[in-house]
Amino acid sequence: MTGVQTCALPIYAIKFSPEAGCITITLRANNGNVVFTVKDQGEGINDKTQKFIFDKFYQGDTSHHMEGNGLGLPLVKKILELHKGRIAVQSQTGRGSVFIVTLPLNKK
Numbered sequence: 001m002t003g004v005q006t007c008a009l010p011i012y013a014i015k016f017s018p019e020a021g022c023i024t025i026t027l028r029a030n031n032g033n034v035v036f037t038v039k040d041q042g043e044g045i046n047d048k049t050q051k052f053i054f055d056k057f058y059q060g061d062t063s064h065h066m067e068g069n070g071l072g073l074p075l076v077k078k079i080l081e082l083h084k085g086r087i088a089v090q091s092q093t094g095r096g097s098v099f100i101v102t103l104p105l106n107k108k
Helices: 003-016 070-081
Strands: 024-030 033-039 084-089 096-106
Touching: 003 033, 003 070, 003 096, 070 084, 070 096
Parallel strands: none
Antiparallel strands: 024 033, 033 096, 084 096
């Protein structure tokens, strides 16, 4: 994985988690892929926002109390796609989020 994928998601988990919250990071092989997950204990992401978080310039936090320009997740998604990978999110409001990155394993 590139530095953007490995660094951005844990940084976002820290940014959106409460103080003393727990962040879980896993890495495993699964059916010819490597799967990297980042789970946080933040506010979670509502269904409407989940539809747009990978769109350029979209910011789900309409209060603007968090810094950002809406390019981080779209950039991660684009880089993953260039490497034949994908990113998904599982989240519920009030229960945190899990971001799942899947990349094919290079077999040489």
